[in-house]
Every structure is written in C-alpha cells, then in structure tokens.
Amino acid sequence: MTPIRAIGLSKRFRKVRALEDLELEVPQGAVYALVGANGAGKTTAIKTLMNIHAPSAGRAEVLGRDSRRLGPAEFARIGYVSENQQMPEWMRVGDYLDFCRPFYPRWDAGALVHQFQLPLDRKLGQLSRGMRMKAALVSSLAYGPELIVLDEPFTGLDALVRDELIEGLLERIEGAAVLISSHDLAEVETFASHAGYLENGRLRFSEEMDSLGARFREVTVTLGAAQSAEWPAEWLNPEWSGPVVRFVDSRYESERTAERLRAMFADIREIEAEAMPLRAIFVALAKAARPGGARE
Amino acid sequence: MRLVLHLVWKDARRLRLAIAGVAGLTFLAIGVGRVPEWVGMAAPVAWMLLAAMAVEGDSLANDRAWWLTRPYGRGTLLISKLVFVAVFVQLPVLGAEMWALNRAGWPPGSSWAGLAVHQLNVGCYAVLPAMAIASVARRAWLWVAGVVVVVLPAAAVAGSESSPPVSWVQMVWTAVVLVGASAAVLGWSYATRRLPAGRVMVAGGAVALMAGWHWLTPPRVYAALETKDFQRIQLKIEEGLVDVGVRSAYLPLTRSAEGQKENEAALIEYFDAEVASERDDGPPVRLRPMPGLAARGLLVAPPEMALRWGDHPLRVRLRAGIAVYRIEEEESVRRLRVGRCRELPMPRGNPTQLPIECVTPFARYEQGGGRGALYLRRVNAPWPGAGSLEVLPRTVLIAAKGEPPPLRRLEPAGFVWRTVELRGVRMVKGGGK
Numbered sequence: 001m002t003p004i005r006a007i008g009l010s011k012r013f014r015k016v017r018a019l020e021d022l023e024l025e026v027p028q029g030a031v032y033a034l035v036g037a038n039g040a041g042k043t044t045a046i047k048t049l050m051n052i053h054a055p056s057a058g059r060a061e062v063l064g065r066d067s068r069r070l071g072p073a074e075f076a077r078i079g080y081v082s083e084n085q086q087m088p089e090w091m092r093v094g095d096y097l098d099f100c101r102p103f104y105p106r107w108d109a110g111a112l113v114h115q116f117q118l119p120l121d122r123k124l125g126q127l128s129r130g131m132r133m134k135a136a137l138v139s140s141l142a143y144g145p146e147l148i149v150l151d152e153p154f155t156g157l158d159a160l161v162r163d164e165l166i167e168g169l170l171e172r173i174e175g176a177a178v179l180i181s182s183h184d185l186a187e188v189e190t191f192a193s194h195a196g197y198l199e200n201g202r203l204r205f206s207e208e209m210d211s212l213g214a215r216f217r218e219v220t221v222t223l224g225a226a227q228s229a230e231w232p233a234e235w236l237n238p239e240w241s242g243p244v245v246r247f248v249d250s251r252y253e254s255e256r257t258a259e260r261l262r263a264m265f266a267d268i269r270e271i272e273a274e275a276m277p278l279r280a281i282f283v284a285l286a287k288a289a290r291p292g293g294a295r296e
Numbered sequence: 297m298r299l300v301l302h303l304v305w306k307d308a309r310r311l312r313l314a315i316a317g318v319a320g321l322t323f324l325a326i327g328v329g330r331v332p333e334w335v336g337m338a339a340p341v342a343w344m345l346l347a348a349m350a351v352e353g354d355s356l357a358n359d360r361a362w363w364l365t366r367p368y369g370r371g372t373l374l375i376s377k378l379v380f381v382a383v384f385v386q387l388p389v390l391g392a393e394m395w396a397l398n399r400a401g402w403p404p405g406s407s408w409a410g411l412a413v414h415q416l417n418v419g420c421y422a423v424l425p426a427m428a429i430a431s432v433a434r435r436a437w438l439w440v441a442g443v444v445v446v447v448l449p450a451a452a453v454a455g456s457e458s459s460p461p462v463s464w465v466q467m468v469w470t471a472v473v474l475v476g477a478s479a480a481v482l483g484w485s486y487a488t489r490r491l492p493a494g495r496v497m498v499a500g501g502a503v504a505l506m507a508g509w510h511w512l513t514p515p516r517v518y519a520a521l522e523t524k525d526f527q528r529i530q531l532k533i534e535e536g537l538v539d540v541g542v543r544s545a546y547l548p549l550t551r552s553a554e555g556q557k558e559n560e561a562a563l564i565e566y567f568d569a570e571v572a573s574e575r576d577d578g579p580p581v582r583l584r585p586m587p588g589l590a591a592r593g594l595l596v597a598p599p600e601m602a603l604r605w606g607d608h609p610l611r612v613r614l615r616a617g618i619a620v621y622r623i624e625e626e627e628s629v630r631r632l633r634v635g636r637c638r639e640l641p642m643p644r645g646n647p648t649q650l651p652i653e654c655v656t657p658f659a660r661y662e663q664g665g666g667r668g669a670l671y672l673r674r675v676n677a678p679w680p681g682a683g684s685l686e687v688l689p690r691t692v693l694i695a696a697k698g699e700p701p702p703l704r705r706l707e708p709a710g711f712v713w714r715t716v717e718l719r720g721v722r723m724v725k726g727g728g729k
Contacts, residue, residue, distance in 0.1 A: 047359060050364070050365055052359050052364050052365070053359065054489075054490070071367075071369055072367040072368055072369050072372075073367070074367075075365055075366060075367040076367035078365065080365035082360070084360050085360055085362050086358065086360045086361055086362055087362050088310070088362060090310055091310075095309075099302075099306055100366070102298075102299070102302055103299075103366060103367045103368060104367070136362075
C-alpha cells in the first residue's frame with residue numbers, strides 16, 4: 001500500500017487555481033520533500049490530501065483510503081503538524097498531551113517530552129515558536145504514526161531548535177512515510193529521500209534525491225571569445241560574463257552536455273560542471289520560473 | 297460516549313469562566329426576578345454566546361484548526377456540543393426556573409409541562425440557531441450578523457405582545473423553521489464541512505421565517521368602549537377580512553372596590569363578554585361574568601369562568617393563567633396580558649407572591665408584592681384540549697373617543713369558537729358601577 005497517492009488532484013479557490021493535476025506518490029518508508037516558492041501550492045496540496053480541503057478535481061488515496069473519506073481510523077495513524085496550525089493555546093502542555101492520549105491506543109509521549117524538554121505546566125499560548133512546534137511534534141509522534149505529514153515545520157526556527165526537531169523526527173520515523181514541505185532546503189536535503197518541486201500549483205518534477213542530484217549541474221563554460229547561440233530550454237538561467245557563460249543544466253549527462261556545447265560553440269577552452277545542493281536547484285528553478293527567466 | 301464526555305470536559309475547562317457567568321446571569325434573570333430589564337434581555341444573548349463559543353472552539357470554518365486531523369469524528373464532535381449546551385445552558389435555565397417556582401410557592405413538579413416548554417423555547421429560539429450560525433461563520437462578526445438577521449427578530453416576534461398579535465401559527469412556524477433550519481445546517485456542516493451550502497441554508501431559513509410571518513399574520517382584533525361611561529367594551533376585528541358579522545360584542549367591566557390605592561384592600565373585578573355571531577355553522581358566544589379578586593394590585597381570578605356559545609353551555613377548559621396587570625402611562629388605563637393558560641395549583645402562602653410567567657425566549661419570572669399578576673383558576677374541563685381559552689388577551693382593547701364606530705361585518709377568526717382573544721383592558725377611574 002502506498003501511503004500517499006494523488007491522481008490528477010486539483011484545487012481551486014473560486015477563480016484561483018491553487019493546485020493543478022497533482023500526480024504524487026509517497027512510497028512506504030520514504031521521506032518526501034515537497035518544495036516550491038511561496039504560493040506554489042504546497043500547503044494546499046497537503047491540506048487537500050489531509051481532507052481539510054475538498055479537492056475540486058482528481059482524487060487522492062491516503063493510507064489506502066480516498067482522501068475525502070479520511071476519518072478517525074485513518075487519523076489515528078497519521079501525524080500532522082503544520083506551521084500555521086492553531087493550537088489550543090489555553091491548554092497547558094501537559095493537559096494537551098493528556099487530552100490527546102485517549103484517542104491513540106499506542107500513546108507514549110514520555111520519552112519525547114524528555115527529549116524535547118517540554119515544560120508541561122506552561123500554557124501552549126505562552127510558549128516560544130520553537131517550543132510550540134516541539135509540542136505539536138510530540139503530540140503527533142507519540143503514537144507511532146504510519147504517515148507523518150509536516151507542513152513547513154521549520155519555518156522561523158533557529159538552527160538549534162531545527163536540529164533538535166529533525167533529530168527527534170528521524171529517531172521515530174522508522175518504517176513510516178513522511179511528507180514534508182519546507183523552505184529549509186538545506187535541512188531537508190540531509191534526510192529527504194525524495195523531492196517534488198511545485199510551481200504555480202503544478203508539480204514540475206518528482207523524483208528521488210539521488211537522481212535529482214545527478215541530473216542538476218551548474219556548468220561553467222569558458223570560450224575563446226564571446227559568442228551567441230540558440231539556448232536549449234533545459235539549460236536554465238544563463239549568465240554571460242565576457243567569454244564565460246554559466247548556466248544550470250537540468251538534464252546533465254557529462255558526455256551529452258559536452259557534445260552539445262561543442263556543437264553550439266566553436267572555441268571552447270574549458271567546461272566545468274559542479275554538483276548542486278537542493279537549495280541551489282530550488283533557487284535556479286524559482287528564478288527560471290519568473291517572467292523572462294529560462295526554464296526547464 | 298466516553299469520547300463525547302472527554303470533549304465536553306475539554307470545552308467545559310476552556311469556557312469555565314463563561315459558564316460561571318452565564319449560570320450567574322441565568323439565576324439572576326430568572327431566579328431572582330426583580331432585576332433591571334437588561335439583565336433579562338442579556339440572559340438569552342449569553343446563552344447564545346456560550347453555545348456559539350462551544351462550537352467555535354472546534355471550528356469547522358477554520359482550516360487551521362488543530363482538531364481537524366485528530367481522530368475523532370465530526371458526528372462525535374456535534375454530539376459533544378449538544379451535550380455541552382444541554383448541561384451548561386439548558387440545565388441552569390431549568391434549575392433557575394424550578395428554584396423560582398419553588399420560592400414562589402409553586403411546586404416545580406406540578407409545572408413540568410411549562411418547564412419543558414421553556415426548555416424547548418430556549419433550545420428552539422436561542423441555542424440551536426446560535427450553534428448553527430456559529431458552525432458556518434468564519435468570523436465573530438459574521439456570527440453576530442447572522443444572529444441579528446435571523447434569531448433576534450424571530451425571538452422578538454415570538455416574544456412580542458404588541459400589535460399585530462403573533463398567532464400560534466406564526467409561533468409554530470417560527471419554531472419549526474428555526475429548529476428545522478438549525479438542525480439542517482448543523483447536520484450538513486458537521487457531516488460535510490461544506491460551509492457555503494450551510495450558509496445558503498441559514499439564508500434560506502431567514503427568508504422562510506420572514507415569508508411565514510408575512511403570510512401568517514392573523515387579522516387584528518380590536519375592541520372599543522361602547523359607551524361614554526366606559527362600562528361596556530366592544531370587540532371588533534380588523535375590517536376588510538369579514539365574512540361573518542358580530543352582532544353585539546361587548547365586555548362590560550364593573551368594579552366593586554376602590555382599587556389600587558388601597559394596598560391591602562381586596563378588589564373584585566368582573567369581566568363579562570358576550571359575542572354573538574350570525575354565522576350559521578356556529579353558535580353565538582357569550583362570556584359569563586368573571587369575578588376577579590385583587591389584593592395589592594394582584595388580581596386573582598376568577599373562581600368561575602365559562603364560555604358560552606349562545607345557549608350552548610360550552611364551558612371552556614380554563615385552567616390557570618397568569619397575567620400581567622399593568623398600569624400604563626395613562627393612569628386610567630390598565631392592560632391585561634396573559635402569558636399562559638395552563639394547569640397550575642393555587643399558590644401556597646401569600647397569593648400576592650405570584651410570579652408572572654411568559655413563554656417567550658425572553659421569559660422571566662417576576663415577583664415581589666404580586667403586582668401585576670392575574671391568576672385564573674381551573675374550572676371545568678369538558679373536553680381535552682379546550683384549555684386554550686385564550687381569554688388571554690390577544691385583542692387590543694382601546695378606549696373609545698366619542699361614539700364608537702358602527703360595527704360592520706367582522707371576521708371572527710381571532711376568537712372563533714373556543715378562542716376569545718383579548719389583549720388588554722382599558723378602564724377609566726370611576727367607570728364602574
């Protein structure tokens with residue numbers, strides 16, 4: 001059973017197309033990072049998958065059940081944390097965890113509370129942002145969910161808290177599928193196994209991190225003299241500096257790229273190709289998506 | 297059920313201050329009685345607010361609400377909200393009313409039907425609509441707007457005793473629409489979370505209410521003093537709607553004591569009405585004298601009362617009624633308003649401590665000195681269901697200026713057969729025998 005599968009999932013808010021034809025699959029045991037610029041549709045996608053919003057078209061299956069029919073039985077197996085989730089701020093942390101406990105047969109928050117050093121006697125509304133996220137994460141991991149869905153969990157957190165959250169998360173996701181949307185690409189890159197890139201509501205790519213890292217390269221070509229040429233669509237964001245041109249090749253293959261460059265430019269002195277971190281890939285794609293930018 | 301109680305307990309903890317405030321206000325408004333009028337008006341608003349706050353705590357409209365991905369069903373959640381309002385709104389109202397009744401010398405056990413009606417009224421006119429609107433309102437001001445548009449006018453009309461009178465048909469219509477629409481909105485919203493459709497239902501309910509009030513408004517019934525010495529009062533019904541004439545309708549008033557100035561004096565007042573109909577399919581109507589006993593301005597009446605249709609001694613099952621007997625701005629004018637006619641035992645102890653009962657969402661018990669109460673004791677009960685002798689004043693009795701207008705063919709719908717509706721009685725000092 002695939003924990004999450006979306007087929008042509010679309011969501012409109014009146015005339016705004018927030019999500020279009022999303023085809024997404026999060027395999028069992030995968031940590032899937034959903035990345036994209038602000039307003040790309042990440043939160044909409046997650047809320048539609050979680051049955052918080054009804055889809056306008058298409059469908060999705062979550063834990064083998066139609067997302068529109070997700071009920072208590074499924075939510076008992078899902079841990080959901082969102083950056084903009086409104087918590088019951090009037091509750092003390094301990095009361096909140098006590099409130100959640102009866103809903104889950106496998107509840108065990110003790111170790112997590114200790115690990116995150118949660119102040120049980122303080123109200124959620126009085127906690128710092130980092131502590132609130134920790135409390136939310138504890139309440140969503142304490143029952144060993146099969147599917148963990150995290151919507152921008154690291155936004156606005158300092159590096160120390162981020163590290164603690166990631167550490168705590170990684171210790172408890174064994175066997176579970178994780179869908180995480182995040183701007184903190186450097187952090188996500190360290191533990192994500194899959195990545196998907198959303199742009200204007202459309203999923204531009206979705207693949208394993210290894211293959212993603214392999215196909216994106218920042219290429220620097222030094223020519224004998226400045227030249228012009230017709231530019232392939234998959235070579236993103238070309239920047240000329242005299243006889244030197246830099247671009248991002250989104251379908252990099254060493255031999256093939258070199259061959260195409262030689263066919264385009266008569267006097268090539270040097271070709272350098274550097275691997276790119278996820279953040280650089282994301283920035284390159286985001287820049288290319290802007291009006292006038294070269295895109296894949 | 298354990299889950300429901302778990303959720304109720306959570307709401308109770310969150311709203312504990314509001315619960316205490318509403319309970320205090322309820323006992324103040326209903327149980328204590330003599331409080332400023334705004335307290336009586338504030339109590340239903342507080343009930344609605346508390347019900348709405350309970351719903352809003354686990355908002356359906358807020359897509360950031362933390363509970364949306366927790367494993368409890370929306371059906372369970374709805375039940376928990378209903379249990380919450382039953383425990384923290386309805387129960388305090390019931391307790392306050394029972395306490396007030398008991399304090400006034402009325403055994404609450406004998407008034408269970410009236411108490412149940414009050415519970416229904418609180419639920420129909422205040423709690424359910426407030427919950428339904430809260431379930432589809434994304435923001436607080438939308439809830440306020442919804443309440444202002446739907447609930448308050450309905451409650452005001454239902455509680456209105458002014459002209460035009462509100463017929464029982466309108467009352468029933470209001471209750472049915474409010475309950476039906478509220479149940480539909482709540483059921484739909486909690487089942488589907490498709491709130492735009494729920495909002496359409498709220499708007500539909502408001503339109504249905506207004507349409508019902510418009511189409512179901514009964515003909516107005518008037519009465520006027522027949523002669524200059526104000527010994528006789530004529531009844532007449534709104535012109536233009538007539539198909540049957542009232543030949544002679546009058547309601548002579550006599551007084552046998554000095555009246556209100558004498559605080560301790562007993563005052564006997566007699567009411568008599570005779571309404572004759574030319575209608576072929578129904579006998580004429582005559583009201584026999586209805587003596588009333590008043591002390592300290594309290595009117596306890598009448599030991600005997602009967603409604604006659606001509607020679608047909610159709611005794612109306614007048615059971616018990618409590619009326620407001622109020623001195624209007626003009627000292628010579630008194631107005632009788634009967635809140636309800638129902639079977640109640642005679643009060644124990646001092647009859648001047650009678651409470652006044654109304655069956656509107658703004659109901660409250662008033663007491664102290666017994667001013668302004670009329671007690672109508674049960675007489676005969678010839679057939680079941682005849683208890684609606686609504687000598688209950690639905691008719692506005694107005695003082696004649698000069699000669700009364702000639703009677704025309706009048707619509708007896710306001711007091712046909714078993715119902716005579718009188719809204720008030722005007723008397724002029726010294727006008728009696």
